């Protein structure tokens with residue numbers, strides 16, 4: 001099986017970074033970040049640079065195919081461009097497997113452990129909980145997940 005692609009977004013592309021993480025792709029994003037540092041990290045960690053900033057094309061000689069200039073201002077169109085350009089096939093099983101805020105893979109949680117941390121209504125109505133080991137956010141399949149899934153399928157991304 002091919003190793004999944006990893007990305008680093010420039011500091012204009014925070015929303016794109018969140019969408020890529022939502023799809024399960026390991027995606028770094030720092031705001032702000034110097035161009036030089038971004039390129040160094042990309043090379044060191046074997047990441048593809050996604051950039052809205054044409055200035056970064058001066059690093060093309062270093063990055064080669066691992067640099068994509070993002071055309072649109074709209075996050076979902078940006079996501080589509082990345083998926084189409086690299087012929088990615090997002091895996092539904094990896095959807096919501098990574099924290100959209102800090103890029104960490106999420107861990108499954110037994111719901112009894114978090115009973116005191118969540119609203120009783122959520123505890124009663126939800127069964128699948130995951131937690132980010134870094135920021136401690138707890139996620140569950142509530143309506144926002146359904147909404148995001150709907151948005152992705154409307155844009156024919158999943």
Ligand SMILES: [Zn+2]
Pocket residue numbers: 099100101102103104132133134135136137
């Ligand atoms: Zn997190």
